[in-house]
Amino acid sequence: MGTLFTSLLNSTSALQVFGRSLDVIQNNISNANTPGYAKQSQSLIAAPFDPHAGFTGGVIAGPVISARSEFLEQAVRAQQEALGFAGQKAGDLGLIEPLFDLTSDSGLSGAINKLFDSFSQLSVSPNDAVARQSVIDQAAQTAQSFQQTALGIAQVSDNIVSQTRDTVTAINRIGAQLADFNKLFRANSENAENAGIDALVHTALEELSGLANFTLVKSNDGSLNVYLGGQTPLVTGDHQFAVSADFSSPQTVIRDSQGNDITAQISGGSLGALMEERNSVLPGYLNSLNTLARTLADQVNATLAQGVDQNGATPAVNLFTYDQAADAASTLRVSGITPDQIAAALPNAPGGNGNAIALAQLANAPLVQGFTFIQAYGNLGAQVGRDVASAKQDRGQRQDLLTQTRAMRSDATGVSLNEEAAKLLQFQQAYQAVGKLVGVLDGLTQTLMDIIQ
Amino acid sequence: MKIPALDPSIQQFLDGINQISDRLNRAQREVSTGLRVQQVSDDPDQVSTILQARANLDAAQQIQVNLSRVKAEVDTAEQSLQSAVQLFDRVQTLGAEGATGTQTASSRADLAQELGSILDQMVGLSGTSVAGRYIFSGDSDQQAPYTVDLSQRAP
Numbered sequence: 109m110g111t112l113f114t115s116l117l118n119s120t121s122a123l124q125v126f127g128r129s130l131d132v133i134q135n136n137i138s139n140a141n142t143p144g145y146a147k148q149s150q151s152l153i154a155a156p157f158d159p160h161a162g163f164t165g166g167v168i169a170g171p172v173i174s175a176r177s178e179f180l181e182q183a184v185r186a187q188q189e190a191l192g193f194a195g196q197k198a199g200d201l202g203l204i205e206p207l208f209d210l211t212s213d214s215g216l217s218g219a220i221n222k223l224f225d226s227f228s229q230l231s232v233s234p235n236d237a238v239a240r241q242s243v244i245d246q247a248a249q250t251a252q253s254f255q256q257t258a259l260g261i262a263q264v265s266d267n268i269v270s271q272t273r274d275t276v277t278a279i280n281r282i283g284a285q286l287a288d289f290n291k292l293f294r295a296n297s298e299n300a301e302n303a304g305i306d307a308l309v310h311t312a313l314e315e316l317s318g319l320a321n322f323t324l325v326k327s328n329d330g331s332l333n334v335y336l337g338g339q340t341p342l343v344t345g346d347h348q349f350a351v352s353a354d355f356s357s358p359q360t361v362i363r364d365s366q367g368n369d370i371t372a373q374i375s376g377g378s379l380g381a382l383m384e385e386r387n388s389v390l391p392g393y394l395n396s397l398n399t400l401a402r403t404l405a406d407q408v409n410a411t412l413a414q415g416v417d418q419n420g421a422t423p424a425v426n427l428f429t430y431d432q433a434a435d436a437a438s439t440l441r442v443s444g445i446t447p448d449q450i451a452a453a454l455p456n457a458p459g460g461n462g463n464a465i466a467l468a469q470l471a472n473a474p475l476v477q478g479f480t481f482i483q484a485y486g487n488l489g490a491q492v493g494r495d496v497a498s499a500k501q502d503r504g505q506r507q508d509l510l511t512q513t514r515a516m517r518s519d520a521t522g523v524s525l526n527e528e529a530a531k532l533l534q535f536q537q538a539y540q541a542v543g544k545l546v547g548v549l550d551g552l553t554q555t556l557m558d559i560i561q
Numbered sequence: 562m563k564i565p566a567l568d569p570s571i572q573q574f575l576d577g578i579n580q581i582s583d584r585l586n587r588a589q590r591e592v593s594t595g596l597r598v599q600q601v602s603d604d605p606d607q608v609s610t611i612l613q614a615r616a617n618l619d620a621a622q623q624i625q626v627n628l629s630r631v632k633a634e635v636d637t638a639e640q641s642l643q644s645a646v647q648l649f650d651r652v653q654t655l656g657a658e659g660a661t662g663t664q665t666a667s668s669r670a671d672l673a674q675e676l677g678s679i680l681d682q683m684v685g686l687s688g689t690s691v692a693g694r695y696i697f698s699g700d701s702d703q704q705a706p707y708t709v710d711l712s713q714r715a716p
Contacts, residue, residue: 156708201643208601210611211594217612224616225623235703454578459700471620482616486609493601493608500602504580511576515569 110204111159118166119546123171125152126539130173133528135303140523144311146176147523158447174303180517181310182324185317185464187513189376191506192318196381198499200268204393205496207260208489217489219253220404220481222246224471230452231464232361235418240447247408247427251440254401258394265390272353272360276320278344279379280350282316283334287348290331295347302331311342321376337373340364347428357388388496394435396488402436403484404428415451415463423451512533562619566599634691641689648686656677684709 129150139145151173157165177287209215230239289309292299299305309332316322316334323338327345334343341349341364360383362371371387374380405428417423427450431439454462476484486552591597596609598604658664659672687697688705700704 184680185696205600205602206610211596211599211603213615217615221619225619228620228627230622233628233692233702234700236693306615453700459614459701459702480613482612483609489601489612490605490608493603493605495604496600496602507576511569511573515573518569 110288111164112549112556114164115544116553117518118164119542119549121443122167122281122457122537122542123546125150126535126542128169129535130532130539133532135321136523137525137528140525140528142307144307144309144314145303145523146174146306146310146521147260148172148174161165170258170302171367172301173519174301174306175417176306176310177517177521178326180520181313183508184513184517185507187510188314188317188322191503191510192377193381194499194502196271196378198496198503200264200381201389201492201499201543202387203264204261204268204390204492207257208302210489216250216257217485219250219481220485221245221471222255223250224468225440227464227467227470229530230450231461231468234452234461234464235459236436240450240452241449244427244447246420246447248442250404251428251442254397254440257397261390261394261397262438265386268382268386268390270357272355272379272386274364275382276351276353278318279316280348282312283342283348284357286316286332286343288348290343291346293330295375297330298430307312317377318376319377320379336364337370337375339373340368340370345518354415360389393488393492394437396484396491397437398435400437400476400481400488401430401440404481405430405436405440407470407473407475410466411463411467412451414454416453416455416458417451418448418453420453420458423449423454425449448459475518489550605662630692634694634696637689637691641686645683646687648683652676652679679707 129152131146136147146456149172152172153168155166155168156163207215211480211511213221219436223243226239226243230236230243270315286309286360289305289312292305300540305518309326313324313334319338321338322342323335325335327333332343333341333345336342336351341348342351351365351370352362352363356362362367362379362383366368370416371383374383402530407430409426412423412427415423425445426443427445429441430436452464452467453460454466456462471482474478474480475481479487568594590599600605603606653674655672659669664672684707687707689696690705695705696702698704
């Protein structure tokens with residue numbers, strides 16, 4: 109009698125447990141497309157069964173277990189960080205590339221070629237006013253091309269500044285979110301098991317990994333401590349420490365909440381790329397461009413100074429002028445020289461073309477660190493091209509790796525609808541079987557009752 | 562940065578499609594322009610060579626322009642010298658004629674007149690200019706080399 113009722117009770121509790129399993133399956137299916145969601149399963153525990161000792165058996169619902177794998181999450185974050193870096197770099201350097209156009213005669217290389225052409229033309233008719241004016245015009249064109257290229261680089265640099273600002277804002281926003289989640293975890297330890305909050309936290313962490321490199325340390329109470337660059341706390345417990353970007357110097361400086369310089373620690377994510385670009389890549393390009401502009405101006409001026417102008421006098425005015433203290437490329441321009449002041453002749457042959465020939469020959473002289481002007485410009489263009497090409501290639505590879513890692517994570521922790529469908533059938537059958545058992549037990553009980561009557 | 566909610570297998574498929582369309586775009590661009598390298602990142606190692614070749618081409622074209630101008634000067638100079646040679650031939654003839662005893666004072670005056678006009682022509686030839694440049698003036702190519710001044714007497 110006692111065992112019959114116990115069996116009935118066991119069966120109904122089994123129905124409850126299977127019902128819960130079905131709930132978990134339903135929740136998995138509902139969240140199949142929710143970002144950051146990891147599939148869950150209801151663990152089942154067999155109750156001790158020994159009828160002689162009074163243990164009646166049955167099934168007990170254990171805890172709901174999440175398939176979340178912190179190892180795979182970390183792997184995805186590592187790829188996300190690398191992609192953030194490569195993607196940012198490829199995008200920004202792609203803006204520099206059009207400044208070094210190869211398809212047309214415009215741009216700096218065309219201007220330099222035309223300048224030397226005008227010297228060559230001057231050597232044929234050194235006293236022709238038109239040829240002299242053409243030298244001044246082409247020099248102005250060259251100076252303008254230098255300025256435009258320098259300006260283009262400066263514009264990309266400005267663009268990087270505003271993107272850095274946005275990125276730092278986004279990092280602080282995610283930091284605040286995580287601090288809020290930590291508050292929830294501390295308020296109630298059950299929140300650490302909450303699949304919804306868990307999904308939001310991991311989505312936020314994945315977003316953060318695209319922005320900067322960080323280390324994650326989990327406390328016992330389930331709260332997350334995030335250290336930027338592995339050292340600087342961004343979030344510890346429910347405290348957020350906002351970082352800031354300082355653009356007061358030509359080099360971007362990232363500061364922690366105390367104002368300490370933590371620039372060296374930020375090496376990954378889009379923020380790492382933004383700082384590398386503004387702090388080393390673009391200054392490198394500008395430096396090469398300035399060297400080229402300065403050497404061209406100095407060499408042309410020095411050669412002109414060796415000659416005499418149309419009136420046989422030593423020239424009093426330089427052709428090119430630039431600001432010695434500032435960048436040569438952005439301040440290069442033509443001084444107020446007049447056509448008759450161009451020194452085309454040599455002092456021993458006034459009216460001749462000796463100096464014009466010397467000027468034209470500068471085109472083939474290895475004057476910029478062992479390279480001609482065009483070669484030096486070509487080296488700069490090649491450097492930009494190599495940087496852009498490797499950044500683009502890197503971005504493609506990182507994208508592939510991220511997709512693969514995500515696929516791995518999805519295989520292990522994502523919701524598989526096939527699996528859920530099979531489980532659904534399994535628990536449906538079990539539910540039906542127990543239902544049938546309850547019916548049988550009910551019949552038996554009824555028979556028993558009838559007997560007692 | 563937005564986290565894509567796409568299934569990874571769909572994402573992989575899309576990545577593959579994107580890669581193919583990138584390659585197709587590039588192939589079409591190369592075919593339509595006839596240029597393999599359009600941006601510096603297309604082939605960074607060739608950039609220097611391309612720019613140097615273009616500079617050499619530019620310089621060669623300029624030299625061609627220079628030479629055609631020089632050729633015009635030389636051609637003109639040759640014509641002028643041929644004319645001058647003919648004039649000297651005539652001067653020689655006139656000198657021989659004037660040296661014979663059959664000449665009268667009036668015929669010698671005619672010869673002198675003709676010589677005077679040849680002198681003018683010779684000075685005119687020495688002042689030949691091409692595109693504003695006096696080709697027989699050496700470095701002082703903005704001035705004619707000789708002018709006629711009949712007030713001067715032979716020493």
